Amino acid sequence: MYNLPEMAARNAAFWEALSKEVQGPKLATFPSNLVFSRPVVPDAIGPEILFTQTCGYPLRTIYSGQFAFLGVPTYDFPGCGPSTHRAFVIVGKESPYRAIEDLRGARFALNSIHSNSGMNLPRILLARHGIKAPFFGAVVVTRSHTESIRQVQAGHFDAASIDCVTYGFFKELCPEKVSGIRVLAETPESPAIPFVTSIATPSDQAEKLRSALFRLVNDPIYRPVLGGLHIKTITAVDPVDYERVIAYEREAAERGYAELK
Structure with missing residues:
Protein backbone atom coordinates (compact mmCIF):
# COMPACT_ATOMS: atom_id res chain seq x y z
CA MET A 1 0.00 0.00 0.00
CA TYR A 2 2.83 2.37 0.85
CA ASN A 3 5.21 2.19 -2.08
CA LEU A 4 6.68 5.57 -2.97
CA PRO A 5 9.73 5.10 -5.23
CA GLU A 6 11.86 6.39 -2.34
CA MET A 7 10.64 3.42 -0.25
CA ALA A 8 11.77 0.67 -2.63
CA ALA A 9 14.78 -0.41 -0.58
CA ARG A 10 12.80 -0.35 2.68
CA ASN A 11 9.99 -2.47 1.25
CA ALA A 12 12.52 -4.90 -0.22
CA ALA A 13 14.16 -5.26 3.19
CA PHE A 14 10.78 -5.99 4.78
CA TRP A 15 10.00 -8.71 2.24
CA GLU A 16 13.45 -10.25 2.67
CA ALA A 17 12.94 -10.35 6.44
CA LEU A 18 9.47 -11.86 6.13
CA SER A 19 10.82 -14.45 3.68
CA LYS A 20 13.40 -15.56 6.25
CA GLU A 21 10.71 -15.96 8.89
CA VAL A 22 8.47 -18.21 6.81
CA GLN A 23 9.63 -21.42 8.43
CA GLY A 24 10.15 -24.74 6.70
CA PRO A 25 10.20 -25.17 2.94
CA LYS A 26 9.18 -21.98 1.17
CA LEU A 27 5.56 -21.82 0.11
CA ALA A 28 5.09 -23.13 -3.40
CA THR A 29 4.01 -19.75 -4.73
CA PHE A 30 6.33 -17.62 -2.58
CA PRO A 31 7.67 -14.79 -4.80
CA SER A 32 11.22 -13.53 -4.46
CA ASN A 33 10.20 -9.89 -4.77
CA LEU A 34 7.25 -7.64 -4.07
CA VAL A 35 5.42 -6.47 -7.21
CA PHE A 36 4.22 -2.87 -7.41
CA SER A 37 2.84 -2.86 -10.95
CA ARG A 38 -0.72 -3.76 -9.95
CA PRO A 39 -3.21 -0.90 -9.55
CA VAL A 40 -3.75 0.46 -6.04
CA VAL A 41 -7.39 -0.61 -6.22
CA PRO A 42 -7.48 -3.68 -8.52
CA ASP A 43 -10.74 -5.20 -9.66
CA ALA A 44 -10.41 -8.12 -7.26
CA ILE A 45 -8.13 -9.93 -4.81
CA GLY A 46 -7.55 -12.93 -7.05
CA PRO A 47 -6.32 -16.41 -6.12
CA GLU A 48 -2.79 -15.45 -7.21
CA ILE A 49 -2.41 -12.96 -4.34
CA LEU A 50 -0.27 -14.41 -1.55
CA PHE A 51 0.48 -11.22 0.35
CA THR A 52 -0.75 -7.66 0.01
CA GLN A 53 -1.95 -4.66 2.00
CA THR A 54 -5.42 -3.41 1.21
CA CYS A 55 -7.53 -0.43 2.29
CA GLY A 56 -10.25 -1.30 4.80
CA TYR A 57 -13.22 0.15 2.90
CA PRO A 58 -12.94 -1.96 -0.26
CA LEU A 59 -12.33 -4.99 1.97
CA ARG A 60 -15.86 -4.51 3.26
CA THR A 61 -17.36 -3.60 -0.12
CA ILE A 62 -15.89 -4.70 -3.46
CA TYR A 63 -13.52 -7.34 -1.98
CA SER A 64 -15.97 -8.93 0.44
CA GLY A 65 -15.35 -12.69 0.64
CA GLN A 66 -12.13 -12.52 -1.39
CA PHE A 67 -9.48 -12.31 1.36
CA ALA A 68 -8.22 -13.59 4.70
CA PHE A 69 -6.64 -11.29 7.30
CA LEU A 70 -2.97 -11.78 8.22
CA GLY A 71 -2.19 -8.92 10.58
CA VAL A 72 -2.61 -5.20 11.16
CA PRO A 73 0.32 -2.80 11.62
CA THR A 74 0.54 0.08 14.07
CA TYR A 75 2.46 3.03 12.62
CA ASP A 76 4.24 5.76 14.56
CA PHE A 77 3.21 8.70 12.37
CA PRO A 78 1.03 11.57 13.70
CA GLY A 79 -2.62 10.62 13.32
CA CYS A 80 -2.02 6.93 14.06
CA GLY A 81 -3.04 4.99 17.16
CA PRO A 82 -2.86 1.32 18.11
CA SER A 83 -3.94 -0.45 14.89
CA THR A 84 -5.61 2.74 13.65
CA HIS A 85 -4.99 5.60 11.26
CA ARG A 86 -6.96 8.57 9.98
CA ALA A 87 -6.93 10.96 7.06
CA PHE A 88 -5.72 14.55 6.81
CA VAL A 89 -7.69 17.02 4.71
CA ILE A 90 -5.01 19.03 2.93
CA VAL A 91 -5.19 22.42 1.23
CA GLY A 92 -2.68 24.83 -0.29
CA LYS A 93 -0.43 26.45 2.30
CA GLU A 94 -1.42 29.95 1.19
CA SER A 95 -5.10 29.15 0.61
CA PRO A 96 -7.77 31.10 2.51
CA TYR A 97 -9.41 28.01 4.03
CA ARG A 98 -9.40 27.94 7.83
CA ALA A 99 -12.19 25.44 8.64
CA ILE A 100 -13.73 22.45 6.90
CA GLU A 101 -16.90 24.45 6.21
CA ASP A 102 -14.85 26.93 4.17
CA LEU A 103 -14.46 24.28 1.44
CA ARG A 104 -18.02 24.76 0.18
CA GLY A 105 -17.79 25.08 -3.60
CA ALA A 106 -14.11 24.02 -3.65
CA ARG A 107 -12.49 21.61 -6.12
CA PHE A 108 -11.77 18.29 -4.39
CA ALA A 109 -9.19 15.74 -5.61
CA LEU A 110 -10.36 12.17 -4.90
CA ASN A 111 -7.94 9.28 -5.25
CA SER A 112 -10.70 6.63 -5.61
CA ILE A 113 -14.39 6.23 -4.92
CA HIS A 114 -13.41 3.00 -3.09
CA SER A 115 -10.90 4.70 -0.77
CA ASN A 116 -11.47 4.81 2.97
CA SER A 117 -9.07 7.68 3.62
CA GLY A 118 -9.81 9.56 0.41
CA MET A 119 -13.61 9.20 0.33
CA ASN A 120 -15.19 7.45 3.31
CA LEU A 121 -13.40 9.30 6.12
CA PRO A 122 -13.86 12.83 4.75
CA ARG A 123 -17.49 11.91 4.08
CA ILE A 124 -18.13 11.14 7.77
CA LEU A 125 -16.12 14.20 8.82
CA LEU A 126 -18.28 16.48 6.69
CA ALA A 127 -21.49 14.75 7.77
CA ARG A 128 -20.61 15.26 11.44
CA HIS A 129 -20.16 18.96 10.75
CA GLY A 130 -23.79 19.10 9.66
CA ILE A 131 -22.90 19.38 5.97
CA LYS A 132 -25.27 17.90 3.42
CA ALA A 133 -24.59 17.07 -0.22
CA PRO A 134 -23.87 18.64 -2.58
CA PHE A 135 -21.02 20.55 -0.95
CA PHE A 136 -18.02 20.73 -3.27
CA GLY A 137 -17.95 22.58 -6.56
CA ALA A 138 -16.29 19.60 -8.22
CA VAL A 139 -14.97 16.18 -7.19
CA VAL A 140 -12.48 14.69 -9.65
CA VAL A 141 -10.90 11.23 -9.41
CA THR A 142 -7.08 11.36 -9.60
CA ARG A 143 -6.46 7.58 -9.14
CA SER A 144 -3.86 7.94 -6.35
CA HIS A 145 -2.99 9.87 -3.21
CA THR A 146 0.27 10.85 -4.90
CA GLU A 147 -1.57 12.51 -7.76
CA SER A 148 -4.05 14.19 -5.39
CA ILE A 149 -1.15 15.68 -3.42
CA ARG A 150 0.52 16.85 -6.63
CA GLN A 151 -2.68 18.49 -7.89
CA VAL A 152 -3.31 20.35 -4.63
CA GLN A 153 0.32 21.45 -4.36
CA ALA A 154 0.16 22.74 -7.94
CA GLY A 155 -3.05 24.66 -7.20
CA HIS A 156 -5.13 22.72 -9.73
CA PHE A 157 -7.43 21.51 -6.93
CA ASP A 158 -8.27 23.10 -3.59
CA ALA A 159 -8.34 20.10 -1.26
CA ALA A 160 -7.91 16.36 -0.88
CA SER A 161 -8.10 13.79 1.91
CA ILE A 162 -4.86 11.85 2.39
CA ASP A 163 -4.10 8.84 4.58
CA CYS A 164 -1.92 10.09 7.45
CA VAL A 165 0.66 7.34 6.85
CA THR A 166 1.03 8.35 3.21
CA TYR A 167 1.35 11.98 4.29
CA GLY A 168 3.98 11.01 6.86
CA PHE A 169 6.09 9.20 4.27
CA PHE A 170 5.88 12.17 1.91
CA LYS A 171 7.04 14.56 4.63
CA GLU A 172 9.97 12.31 5.50
CA LEU A 173 11.13 11.12 2.08
CA CYS A 174 10.14 13.86 -0.37
CA PRO A 175 9.22 16.96 1.67
CA GLU A 176 9.45 19.20 -1.38
CA LYS A 177 6.30 17.51 -2.72
CA VAL A 178 4.26 18.67 0.29
CA SER A 179 6.02 21.96 1.01
CA GLY A 180 3.16 23.93 -0.52
CA ILE A 181 0.32 22.28 1.40
CA ARG A 182 -0.96 22.18 4.98
CA VAL A 183 -3.38 20.10 7.02
CA LEU A 184 -6.76 21.79 7.38
CA ALA A 185 -8.57 19.08 9.37
CA GLU A 186 -8.26 15.51 10.64
CA THR A 187 -10.92 12.86 10.12
CA PRO A 188 -12.13 10.39 12.76
CA GLU A 189 -9.80 7.44 13.24
CA ILE A 221 17.14 -7.99 14.84
CA TYR A 222 14.38 -6.72 12.52
CA ARG A 223 13.77 -3.49 14.41
CA PRO A 224 15.68 -1.38 11.84
CA VAL A 225 13.64 -2.95 9.01
CA LEU A 226 10.34 -2.18 10.71
CA GLY A 227 11.57 1.24 11.83
CA GLY A 228 12.30 2.13 8.23
CA LEU A 229 8.61 1.59 7.49
CA HIS A 230 7.55 3.29 10.73
CA ILE A 231 5.87 0.09 11.93
CA LYS A 232 5.80 -0.15 15.73
CA THR A 233 4.14 -3.56 15.84
CA ILE A 234 1.88 -5.94 13.93
CA THR A 235 -1.01 -7.58 15.76
CA ALA A 236 -3.80 -10.03 15.10
CA VAL A 237 -6.86 -8.63 13.34
CA ASP A 238 -10.29 -8.49 14.94
CA PRO A 239 -12.54 -8.50 11.84
CA VAL A 240 -15.25 -6.69 13.82
CA ASP A 241 -13.02 -3.59 13.90
CA TYR A 242 -13.41 -3.19 10.14
CA GLU A 243 -17.18 -2.94 10.46
CA ARG A 244 -16.49 0.63 11.57
CA VAL A 245 -15.84 1.72 7.99
CA ILE A 246 -19.35 0.62 7.01
CA ALA A 247 -20.79 2.16 10.17
CA TYR A 248 -19.28 5.47 9.04
CA GLU A 249 -20.93 5.04 5.64
CA ARG A 250 -24.33 4.41 7.24
CA GLU A 251 -23.97 7.31 9.65
CA ALA A 252 -23.04 9.73 6.86
CA ALA A 253 -26.10 8.67 4.87
CA GLU A 254 -28.34 9.10 7.91
CA ARG A 255 -26.95 12.62 8.38
CA GLY A 256 -27.73 13.53 4.76
CA TYR A 257 -24.29 13.11 3.20
CA ALA A 258 -24.45 9.74 1.48
CA GLU A 259 -22.11 10.63 -1.39
CA LEU A 260 -18.94 12.70 -1.45
CA LYS A 261 -19.94 15.52 -3.75
Whole structure:
Protein backbone atom coordinates (compact mmCIF):
# COMPACT_ATOMS: atom_id res chain seq x y z
CA MET A 1 0.00 0.00 0.00
CA TYR A 2 2.83 2.37 0.85
CA ASN A 3 5.21 2.19 -2.08
CA LEU A 4 6.68 5.57 -2.97
CA PRO A 5 9.73 5.10 -5.23
CA GLU A 6 11.86 6.39 -2.34
CA MET A 7 10.64 3.42 -0.25
CA ALA A 8 11.77 0.67 -2.63
CA ALA A 9 14.78 -0.41 -0.58
CA ARG A 10 12.80 -0.35 2.68
CA ASN A 11 9.99 -2.47 1.25
CA ALA A 12 12.52 -4.90 -0.22
CA ALA A 13 14.16 -5.26 3.19
CA PHE A 14 10.78 -5.99 4.78
CA TRP A 15 10.00 -8.71 2.24
CA GLU A 16 13.45 -10.25 2.67
CA ALA A 17 12.94 -10.35 6.44
CA LEU A 18 9.47 -11.86 6.13
CA SER A 19 10.82 -14.45 3.68
CA LYS A 20 13.40 -15.56 6.25
CA GLU A 21 10.71 -15.96 8.89
CA VAL A 22 8.47 -18.21 6.81
CA GLN A 23 9.63 -21.42 8.43
CA GLY A 24 10.15 -24.74 6.70
CA PRO A 25 10.20 -25.17 2.94
CA LYS A 26 9.18 -21.98 1.17
CA LEU A 27 5.56 -21.82 0.11
CA ALA A 28 5.09 -23.13 -3.40
CA THR A 29 4.01 -19.75 -4.73
CA PHE A 30 6.33 -17.62 -2.58
CA PRO A 31 7.67 -14.79 -4.80
CA SER A 32 11.22 -13.53 -4.46
CA ASN A 33 10.20 -9.89 -4.77
CA LEU A 34 7.25 -7.64 -4.07
CA VAL A 35 5.42 -6.47 -7.21
CA PHE A 36 4.22 -2.87 -7.41
CA SER A 37 2.84 -2.86 -10.95
CA ARG A 38 -0.72 -3.76 -9.95
CA PRO A 39 -3.21 -0.90 -9.55
CA VAL A 40 -3.75 0.46 -6.04
CA VAL A 41 -7.39 -0.61 -6.22
CA PRO A 42 -7.48 -3.68 -8.52
CA ASP A 43 -10.74 -5.20 -9.66
CA ALA A 44 -10.41 -8.12 -7.26
CA ILE A 45 -8.13 -9.93 -4.81
CA GLY A 46 -7.55 -12.93 -7.05
CA PRO A 47 -6.32 -16.41 -6.12
CA GLU A 48 -2.79 -15.45 -7.21
CA ILE A 49 -2.41 -12.96 -4.34
CA LEU A 50 -0.27 -14.41 -1.55
CA PHE A 51 0.48 -11.22 0.35
CA THR A 52 -0.75 -7.66 0.01
CA GLN A 53 -1.95 -4.66 2.00
CA THR A 54 -5.42 -3.41 1.21
CA CYS A 55 -7.53 -0.43 2.29
CA GLY A 56 -10.25 -1.30 4.80
CA TYR A 57 -13.22 0.15 2.90
CA PRO A 58 -12.94 -1.96 -0.26
CA LEU A 59 -12.33 -4.99 1.97
CA ARG A 60 -15.86 -4.51 3.26
CA THR A 61 -17.36 -3.60 -0.12
CA ILE A 62 -15.89 -4.70 -3.46
CA TYR A 63 -13.52 -7.34 -1.98
CA SER A 64 -15.97 -8.93 0.44
CA GLY A 65 -15.35 -12.69 0.64
CA GLN A 66 -12.13 -12.52 -1.39
CA PHE A 67 -9.48 -12.31 1.36
CA ALA A 68 -8.22 -13.59 4.70
CA PHE A 69 -6.64 -11.29 7.30
CA LEU A 70 -2.97 -11.78 8.22
CA GLY A 71 -2.19 -8.92 10.58
CA VAL A 72 -2.61 -5.20 11.16
CA PRO A 73 0.32 -2.80 11.62
CA THR A 74 0.54 0.08 14.07
CA TYR A 75 2.46 3.03 12.62
CA ASP A 76 4.24 5.76 14.56
CA PHE A 77 3.21 8.70 12.37
CA PRO A 78 1.03 11.57 13.70
CA GLY A 79 -2.62 10.62 13.32
CA CYS A 80 -2.02 6.93 14.06
CA GLY A 81 -3.04 4.99 17.16
CA PRO A 82 -2.86 1.32 18.11
CA SER A 83 -3.94 -0.45 14.89
CA THR A 84 -5.61 2.74 13.65
CA HIS A 85 -4.99 5.60 11.26
CA ARG A 86 -6.96 8.57 9.98
CA ALA A 87 -6.93 10.96 7.06
CA PHE A 88 -5.72 14.55 6.81
CA VAL A 89 -7.69 17.02 4.71
CA ILE A 90 -5.01 19.03 2.93
CA VAL A 91 -5.19 22.42 1.23
CA GLY A 92 -2.68 24.83 -0.29
CA LYS A 93 -0.43 26.45 2.30
CA GLU A 94 -1.42 29.95 1.19
CA SER A 95 -5.10 29.15 0.61
CA PRO A 96 -7.77 31.10 2.51
CA TYR A 97 -9.41 28.01 4.03
CA ARG A 98 -9.40 27.94 7.83
CA ALA A 99 -12.19 25.44 8.64
CA ILE A 100 -13.73 22.45 6.90
CA GLU A 101 -16.90 24.45 6.21
CA ASP A 102 -14.85 26.93 4.17
CA LEU A 103 -14.46 24.28 1.44
CA ARG A 104 -18.02 24.76 0.18
CA GLY A 105 -17.79 25.08 -3.60
CA ALA A 106 -14.11 24.02 -3.65
CA ARG A 107 -12.49 21.61 -6.12
CA PHE A 108 -11.77 18.29 -4.39
CA ALA A 109 -9.19 15.74 -5.61
CA LEU A 110 -10.36 12.17 -4.90
CA ASN A 111 -7.94 9.28 -5.25
CA SER A 112 -10.70 6.63 -5.61
CA ILE A 113 -14.39 6.23 -4.92
CA HIS A 114 -13.41 3.00 -3.09
CA SER A 115 -10.90 4.70 -0.77
CA ASN A 116 -11.47 4.81 2.97
CA SER A 117 -9.07 7.68 3.62
CA GLY A 118 -9.81 9.56 0.41
CA MET A 119 -13.61 9.20 0.33
CA ASN A 120 -15.19 7.45 3.31
CA LEU A 121 -13.40 9.30 6.12
CA PRO A 122 -13.86 12.83 4.75
CA ARG A 123 -17.49 11.91 4.08
CA ILE A 124 -18.13 11.14 7.77
CA LEU A 125 -16.12 14.20 8.82
CA LEU A 126 -18.28 16.48 6.69
CA ALA A 127 -21.49 14.75 7.77
CA ARG A 128 -20.61 15.26 11.44
CA HIS A 129 -20.16 18.96 10.75
CA GLY A 130 -23.79 19.10 9.66
CA ILE A 131 -22.90 19.38 5.97
CA LYS A 132 -25.27 17.90 3.42
CA ALA A 133 -24.59 17.07 -0.22
CA PRO A 134 -23.87 18.64 -2.58
CA PHE A 135 -21.02 20.55 -0.95
CA PHE A 136 -18.02 20.73 -3.27
CA GLY A 137 -17.95 22.58 -6.56
CA ALA A 138 -16.29 19.60 -8.22
CA VAL A 139 -14.97 16.18 -7.19
CA VAL A 140 -12.48 14.69 -9.65
CA VAL A 141 -10.90 11.23 -9.41
CA THR A 142 -7.08 11.36 -9.60
CA ARG A 143 -6.46 7.58 -9.14
CA SER A 144 -3.86 7.94 -6.35
CA HIS A 145 -2.99 9.87 -3.21
CA THR A 146 0.27 10.85 -4.90
CA GLU A 147 -1.57 12.51 -7.76
CA SER A 148 -4.05 14.19 -5.39
CA ILE A 149 -1.15 15.68 -3.42
CA ARG A 150 0.52 16.85 -6.63
CA GLN A 151 -2.68 18.49 -7.89
CA VAL A 152 -3.31 20.35 -4.63
CA GLN A 153 0.32 21.45 -4.36
CA ALA A 154 0.16 22.74 -7.94
CA GLY A 155 -3.05 24.66 -7.20
CA HIS A 156 -5.13 22.72 -9.73
CA PHE A 157 -7.43 21.51 -6.93
CA ASP A 158 -8.27 23.10 -3.59
CA ALA A 159 -8.34 20.10 -1.26
CA ALA A 160 -7.91 16.36 -0.88
CA SER A 161 -8.10 13.79 1.91
CA ILE A 162 -4.86 11.85 2.39
CA ASP A 163 -4.10 8.84 4.58
CA CYS A 164 -1.92 10.09 7.45
CA VAL A 165 0.66 7.34 6.85
CA THR A 166 1.03 8.35 3.21
CA TYR A 167 1.35 11.98 4.29
CA GLY A 168 3.98 11.01 6.86
CA PHE A 169 6.09 9.20 4.27
CA PHE A 170 5.88 12.17 1.91
CA LYS A 171 7.04 14.56 4.63
CA GLU A 172 9.97 12.31 5.50
CA LEU A 173 11.13 11.12 2.08
CA CYS A 174 10.14 13.86 -0.37
CA PRO A 175 9.22 16.96 1.67
CA GLU A 176 9.45 19.20 -1.38
CA LYS A 177 6.30 17.51 -2.72
CA VAL A 178 4.26 18.67 0.29
CA SER A 179 6.02 21.96 1.01
CA GLY A 180 3.16 23.93 -0.52
CA ILE A 181 0.32 22.28 1.40
CA ARG A 182 -0.96 22.18 4.98
CA VAL A 183 -3.38 20.10 7.02
CA LEU A 184 -6.76 21.79 7.38
CA ALA A 185 -8.57 19.08 9.37
CA GLU A 186 -8.26 15.51 10.64
CA THR A 187 -10.92 12.86 10.12
CA PRO A 188 -12.13 10.39 12.76
CA GLU A 189 -9.80 7.44 13.24
CA SER A 190 -10.31 4.17 11.42
CA PRO A 191 -8.82 0.66 11.51
CA ALA A 192 -5.34 0.69 9.97
CA ILE A 193 -4.70 -0.83 6.56
CA PRO A 194 -4.17 -4.59 7.13
CA PHE A 195 -2.02 -7.22 5.49
CA VAL A 196 -4.17 -9.86 3.76
CA THR A 197 -3.94 -12.89 1.49
CA SER A 198 -6.38 -14.30 -1.04
CA ILE A 199 -9.18 -16.43 0.38
CA ALA A 200 -7.87 -19.08 -2.04
CA THR A 201 -4.56 -19.33 -0.16
CA PRO A 202 -4.55 -22.68 1.73
CA SER A 203 -5.14 -22.13 5.44
CA ASP A 204 -1.81 -23.67 6.44
CA GLN A 205 0.05 -21.27 4.13
CA ALA A 206 -1.92 -18.31 5.46
CA GLU A 207 -1.02 -19.37 8.99
CA LYS A 208 2.68 -19.56 8.07
CA LEU A 209 2.52 -16.00 6.80
CA ARG A 210 0.60 -14.84 9.86
CA SER A 211 3.07 -16.45 12.25
CA ALA A 212 6.02 -15.05 10.32
CA LEU A 213 4.65 -11.50 10.64
CA PHE A 214 4.33 -11.85 14.40
CA ARG A 215 7.83 -13.32 14.76
CA LEU A 216 9.15 -10.46 12.67
CA VAL A 217 7.94 -7.78 15.07
CA ASN A 218 9.08 -9.68 18.15
CA ASP A 219 12.67 -10.19 16.98
CA PRO A 220 14.93 -7.20 17.82
CA ILE A 221 17.14 -7.99 14.84
CA TYR A 222 14.38 -6.72 12.52
CA ARG A 223 13.77 -3.49 14.41
CA PRO A 224 15.68 -1.38 11.84
CA VAL A 225 13.64 -2.95 9.01
CA LEU A 226 10.34 -2.18 10.71
CA GLY A 227 11.57 1.24 11.83
CA GLY A 228 12.30 2.13 8.23
CA LEU A 229 8.61 1.59 7.49
CA HIS A 230 7.55 3.29 10.73
CA ILE A 231 5.87 0.09 11.93
CA LYS A 232 5.80 -0.15 15.73
CA THR A 233 4.14 -3.56 15.84
CA ILE A 234 1.88 -5.94 13.93
CA THR A 235 -1.01 -7.58 15.76
CA ALA A 236 -3.80 -10.03 15.10
CA VAL A 237 -6.86 -8.63 13.34
CA ASP A 238 -10.29 -8.49 14.94
CA PRO A 239 -12.54 -8.50 11.84
CA VAL A 240 -15.25 -6.69 13.82
CA ASP A 241 -13.02 -3.59 13.90
CA TYR A 242 -13.41 -3.19 10.14
CA GLU A 243 -17.18 -2.94 10.46
CA ARG A 244 -16.49 0.63 11.57
CA VAL A 245 -15.84 1.72 7.99
CA ILE A 246 -19.35 0.62 7.01
CA ALA A 247 -20.79 2.16 10.17
CA TYR A 248 -19.28 5.47 9.04
CA GLU A 249 -20.93 5.04 5.64
CA ARG A 250 -24.33 4.41 7.24
CA GLU A 251 -23.97 7.31 9.65
CA ALA A 252 -23.04 9.73 6.86
CA ALA A 253 -26.10 8.67 4.87
CA GLU A 254 -28.34 9.10 7.91
CA ARG A 255 -26.95 12.62 8.38
CA GLY A 256 -27.73 13.53 4.76
CA TYR A 257 -24.29 13.11 3.20
CA ALA A 258 -24.45 9.74 1.48
CA GLU A 259 -22.11 10.63 -1.39
CA LEU A 260 -18.94 12.70 -1.45
CA LYS A 261 -19.94 15.52 -3.75
